[in-house]
Amino acid sequence: MVNVRLRPLEEADLPIFERAYSTRAGAGDYQWFGFSQPGRGLAEMGAIGPSGGRLTAVLDGRVVGSVFWFRREWGLPETSWCWEVALHVHAEERGRGIGNHCLKELTRYLFDHTRAWRIQAITDTGNTSSQKMLTRAGFLREGVLRAPQWREGRWHDHLIYSLLRSDVTPALD
Template structure:
């Protein structure tokens, strides 16, 4: 079994992710939003911050992808916010169960270290693999966000999922 962990983004990760996300094949058909400026640093790549962050997903101590989170508001900012999470697993690491493990670790991390009551995830309506992964991590499907994302010249429907603090099983 592969050991999946999350750790802070490091300078050594930047070229790996820069290369991986620089093409449609590397980013994946549901996450290709076009080219990004080259040479981005830790802050620009989304290292830890008060309104979100990025951790490196490792598999057997080697970088295997990124786990992201950012703040979403559903009303007054003080009382009606949650984290939205996203993953990007490197193309050569996909279909090994790393995403499910990483999403579960990230969700637990956010509930353990922030006051968030809700964590949500969104998947492209055509990305059934991501939808299955999100459900395996314990999330509940809430509905479809019609034409919510602009990508590759057209609008795409997204499926919204959530996990509430009360939904988490007790830790052993």
């Protein structure tokens, strides 16, 4: 079993993530949106706040990726909101179960520490690794979002998955 620990984003993490996201190989085939402004601070990179945040994934003392969550509204903001989650595992760490472990830890954290009833995730229709990871973590596929994302010169279809508080079972352990 992968023993990844999640912790709040720290100032020392920023250069690590800047390097990781600065190339297509580092960002990954489905998250490369071109170059971004260098020198972003904690707030811009996703420090924890009322609308979401980022946690750093650490394995054996080294940063291996991060998990994110942000608020999505499906109606009145006071009552009809959920968390949307995403993650990034550094290129050299992929394929080892780190993402699956991080996703399970993040969903547990969000259900334990917020009032959210729903957590959702969206992935490119071509990203079969992400789809398998979401399913292993207990998320259910809900449907196709047609052309929601512009990336690399064209629109991409996505799949939407969800996990409800009532779905959570000991299988998340």
